[in-house]
Each structure stands twice: as C-alpha cells, then as structure tokens.
Amino acid sequence: MTRITTIAVAIAGLAIASYLTIVHYAGGEPVCAIAHGCATVQKSSYAELLGVPVALLGLLGYVAILASLVKDTETTRSVTALLAIAGLAFSAWLTYVEIWELDAICIWCVGSAICMTLLAGLATTRLLRAPVR
Amino acid sequence: MTKRELREQRRAHREALEAAEAAKGTRRRRFQILGTGVVAAIVVIAVAAIVSTSSNGSPADTASLTRSTVVDGVPETNGVLGDPKAPVTITEYVDLQCPICAQASKTTLPTLIDDYVKTGKVKLQARTMHFLGEDSVTAARVAAGAQQQNKLWPFIETFYANQGTENSGYATDDFLKAVATTAGVDADAAMKYADTSEAESALTTANQDAQAVGADSTPTFTIKTGDGAEKVLLVGAGDIKPELDKALAAQR
Numbered sequence: 001m002t003r004i005t006t007i008a009v010a011i012a013g014l015a016i017a018s019y020l021t022i023v024h025y026a027g028g029e030p031v032c033a034i035a036h037g038c039a040t041v042q043k044s045s046y047a048e049l050l051g052v053p054v055a056l057l058g059l060l061g062y063v064a065i066l067a068s069l070v071k072d073t074e075t076t077r078s079v080t081a082l083l084a085i086a087g088l089a090f091s092a093w094l095t096y097v098e099i100w101e102l103d104a105i106c107i108w109c110v111g112s113a114i115c116m117t118l119l120a121g122l123a124t125t126r127l128l129r130a131p132v133r
Numbered sequence: 134m135t136k137r138e139l140r141e142q143r144r145a146h147r148e149a150l151e152a153a154e155a156a157k158g159t160r161r162r163r164f165q166i167l168g169t170g171v172v173a174a175i176v177v178i179a180v181a182a183i184v185s186t187s188s189n190g191s192p193a194d195t196a197s198l199t200r201s202t203v204v205d206g207v208p209e210t211n212g213v214l215g216d217p218k219a220p221v222t223i224t225e226y227v228d229l230q231c232p233i234c235a236q237a238s239k240t241t242l243p244t245l246i247d248d249y250v251k252t253g254k255v256k257l258q259a260r261t262m263h264f265l266g267e268d269s270v271t272a273a274r275v276a277a278g279a280q281q282q283n284k285l286w287p288f289i290e291t292f293y294a295n296q297g298t299e300n301s302g303y304a305t306d307d308f309l310k311a312v313a314t315t316a317g318v319d320a321d322a323a324m325k326y327a328d329t330s331e332a333e334s335a336l337t338t339a340n341q342d343a344q345a346v347g348a349d350s351t352p353t354f355t356i357k358t359g360d361g362a363e364k365v366l367l368v369g370a371g372d373i374k375p376e377l378d379k380a381l382a383a384q385r
Contacts, residue, residue: 041302049184074159078166082173089174093181104302127163132156 002126006080006119007069013115014062016108020055041106046097054094058112061087065119077130081123088120198315201290203242207250209287212280214257215250221381222357223249223257223366226339226348227289229272230265230300234352235293237370241354242290245373254381259289260339262351268304270336271327275309277335278323284316288323291316356380 024047041047047054061083068079091113098105134142210217223245227234249255261276263269272292279288292312297303306324313320326332342348346355346363354373357363366380367373 046185049181078163081166082170085167085170086173086177089177090181093178097185102302102305124167127166132159 002122002129003069003072006122006126007066009115009118009122010062010065010069013112013119014059014066016112016115017055017058017062020108020112021053021059024053024055038106038108041098041102041104041109046094046101057090058087061090061116065123074130077123077127081120081127084116084119084123087116091116198291198311199294200315200317201238201287201294203238203290204246204286207246207286209283209285211283212258212285214246214286216253216256219250219253219256220358221255222363223255223377224260224342224346224355224357224363225257226260226262226343226346226351226353226355228262228265228269228351229276229289229292230269230296230304231351232296232299233370235296237352238290238293240370241352241367241373245377248374249377255377257286259285260342260348261289261336262339262343263336266300268300268302271306272304272309273336273339274327274332275313275323277332278326279313279316279318280335281326282318282322284318287316288313288318 049057065080065083065087068076068083070076094109095113098109204214207214208216213222225237245255245257250257259276261273263273276285276288276292279285295308295312295315297308309327310320310324313323343353346353346365348355348365348368350368352368352370353365354367355363356366356377364380366376
C-alpha cells in the first residue's frame with residue numbers, strides 16, 4: 001500500500017517537474033496563481049545549477065525514484081529512501097532561495113517540494129516497516 | 134523428554150537467536166542507510182549553496198551584457214549630463230523598466246545628445262521614477278548609487294540595452310551588479326548606496342518633481358531655462374528636435 005501511494009506521489013511530482021522543464025526550455029512563463037512569482041523564480045539566476053535547469057534536475061530525480069519503486073526489495077527500498085531524502089534537501093534549499101533570496105513564491109515549486117516531502121516520509125516509513133527476515 | 138527432542142529444542146532455540154540477531158542487523162543497516170541519507174542531504178544543500186553563490190555574479194554574467202555607447206564622451210556632474218553652465222535644462226522622467234524609455238534611448242536621445250548636449254546648448258538630467266513595480270524600485274535605487282559616481286547616464290542607458298520583461302523579476306542584485314559593471318560603475322559601491330536612506334530620498338524627489346510638472350507617464354521630457362518654469366516638451370519616444378528648436382527659439 002505504501003509503495004502504491006509512493007508511486008502516485010512520485011508521478012505527481014514528475015508531472016510538475018516535466019511542466020516546469022518544458023516551460024524553461026520554451027522560454028515562457030508558468031501559469032501561476034500568485035502574480036509573477038513563478039516567472040520570477042523561473043527566470044532567476046537560481047533556476048539553473050551549473051547550466052542545468054533545476055526543473056530538469058527535479059524531473060531526473062522523480063524518474064530515478066520511480067525506477068527504484070519498480071521492484072520491492074530491501075535494496076530498492078533503501079535507494080528510494082536515499083533519493084527522496086536527498087531530493088527533500090534540495091527542495092528545502094530551493095524553497096529557502098524562493099523565500100529569502102528572491103522574495104517570490106512559485107506555486108509549482110511549492111507543489112514539488114510538498115511531493116518530495118511526502119516521498120521522503122513515505123520512503124522512510126516503507127524502509128523501516130518492511131518485514132525483517 | 135528424549136535426547137532427540139532435546140536436540141530439536143536446542144536447534145530451534147539457536148535458530149531463533151540467529152533470526153533475532155539477523156533482524157537486529159537489518160534494522161541497524163536500515164538506520165545506517167537513513168543516516169547516510171541525512172549526510173547526503175547535507176552535502177546536497179552545501180553543494181547547491183556553493184555552486185549558486187559562485188555562479189551568481191560571475192564575470193560571465195557581465196560579459197553577456199551589452200554596453201550602451203549613447204552617452205560616451207559626455208561629461209556628467211551629479212547626474213547632469215553635459216556642460217553644467219548650459220542655459221537650458223532638459224529633464225527626462227523615466228522608469229527603468231519602461232520599454233518606451235528604452236526605445237527613446239535609441240530614437241530620441243542620440244539627436245538630443247549629439248546636437249544639443251555636446252554642443253553646450255542643453256544640459257540633460259534624469260529623474261528615475263518607479264511606478265511600474267518592484268524591479269523599478271531596486272533599479273532606481275542602484276541608479277542613485279551610480280549617480281554618486283557621476284555614472285548615472287551610462288548606467289541608465291546600459292540598463293535599457295539589457296532591459297528584460299517588465300516585472301519578471303529580472304532586476305536581481307546580480308543583474309544590477311552586472312549592468313553597473315558593464316556601464317563602468319563601481320557596482321559594489323552603487324549597491325551599497327542603494328540601501329541607504331539617501332537613495333530612498335532620491336526616489337521620493339523624482340516622484341515629487343514628476344508630480345509638480347505633471348509628468349504622469351514615461352518617458353516625459355521637460356524643458357527649463359535658467360530659473361524659469363519647467364514645462365513638458367515631449368511625451369514618448371518621438372523626434373524631440375522640432376519641439377526643442379521651437380522652445381529654444383521662443384526663449385531667445
């Protein structure tokens with residue numbers, strides 16, 4: 001059950017990251033509920049890390065998490081937890097940048113951060129609660 | 134209990150102990166993995182912070198900007214371009230984010246500078262308004278910093294040459310620093326001044342002056358002879374020559 005929920009959350013995160021990646025490469029502005037916040041974040045100098053869009057990094061992260069969820073073994077459960085915790089840290093950093101450095105909130109980025117937080121919680125629970133043989 | 138039963142019981146007991154030990158090992162391994170995850174998380178944040186800090190404000194940012202040459206070779210004194218003793222003062226009311234102001238820097242300004250400012254007929258000053266949004270405010274504050282270095286006009290014109298989409302948040306500290314550096318301004322000093330109350334009062338003065346003369350859109354060019362009254366000369370990015378010649382002739 002935890003695995004199915006984790007997959008569902010990862011797919012939601014993947015959808016958000018895909019949208020932001022497409023918008024980044026298309027050069028447009030994301031549809032945003034909070035005026036200009038998304039465009040501010042997307043066009044800021046923090047939108048890329050060493051030339052790689054952070055949206056693309058997020059997309060790759062979600063793909064890796066989904067790939068680790070294909071099989072249900074001790075190793076894959078560990079990999080999911082590791083990826084999700086690292087992803088959570090990256091999301092936390094980006095949220096800090098949004099609030100304190102850019103003074104702008106991107107609702108899509110917040111959505112992705114929520115997905116990553118849920119994933120970290122679910123993956124950790126799944127790893128710790130798995131039957132011990 | 135037979136000997137065999139006793140042996141079975143011992144084996145079962147030993148297997149149970151081994152299973153418990155294995156389970157304990159698995160749990161320990163899982164916590165170690167989670168600990169590794171936490172360490173990885175700290176590393177991720179540290180790397181992201183270091184890479185962002187070092188890439189922001191790198192010379193590459195500056196190198197990609199265009200430097201405006203519109204005011205090259207014209208002396209500036211405290212924001213006033215041209216001969217400070219020129220009898221006529223033209224004031225341009227601008228908002229650095231305003232696209233028509235950027236257009237005026239290509240259409241109106243070259244004639245004004247080449248034919249009137251450089252010839253000593255006119256001196257030119259700017260009032261940086263900031264009604265279009267947050268980016269206008271930050272940009273206007275740094276412009277006030279550039280003015281302290283007698284580089285207001287190179288800053289304004291270089292800003293226009295690299296102007297982004299209105300209120301898209303492009304006027305970040307890094308962008309403003311890059312514009313300032315490209316324009317030949319000491320960026321750090323200008324940014325420092327931008328945070329002062331003097332920079333704030335420069336913005337207030339610009340608004341008050343605009344209100345007094347009735348400049349309610351940008352760009353607005355006004356004219357003033359000596360201590361005479363300031364009058365609106367041109368609104369927009371059109372040809373200033375006919376109106377200016379008419380005004381100069383009337384004041385003779």
